[in-house]
Amino acid sequence: MENRKSYSELMKTRSVKxxxxxxxxxxxxxxxxxxxxxxxxxxxxxxxxxxxLDRKDREKFMELSKEYAKWVR
Numbered sequence: 001m002e003n004r005k006s007y008s009e010l011m012k013t014r015s016v017k018x019x020x021x022x023x024x025x026x027x028x029x030x031x032x033x034x035x036x037x038x039x040x041x042x043x044x045x046x047x048x049x050x051x052x053l054d055r056k057d058r059e060k061f062m063e064l065s066k067e068y069a070k071w072v073r
Contacts, residue, residue, distance in 0.1 A: 038071075045071060 045068045052061040 042068075042071060 045064060049061060049064045049068060052064055
């Protein structure tokens with residue numbers, strides 16, 4: 001079996017001193033991934049909130065609205 005490291009483990013082993021350009025590239029990549037995940041999750045919650053409004057499901061709307069408020073904070 002191969003001994004593979006996860007992305008986060010690889011990030012921890014890399015040093016700014018060794019190669020600052022690669023380190024910064026990794027930081028930028030992580031920022032892009034984080035932003036993409038944030039936007040995807042936000043859109044998904046917005047769609048679910050709109051669906052709850054369309055169905056007049058007050059309980060689901062309140063639950064999702066609270067989650068949305070925490071997410072975009």
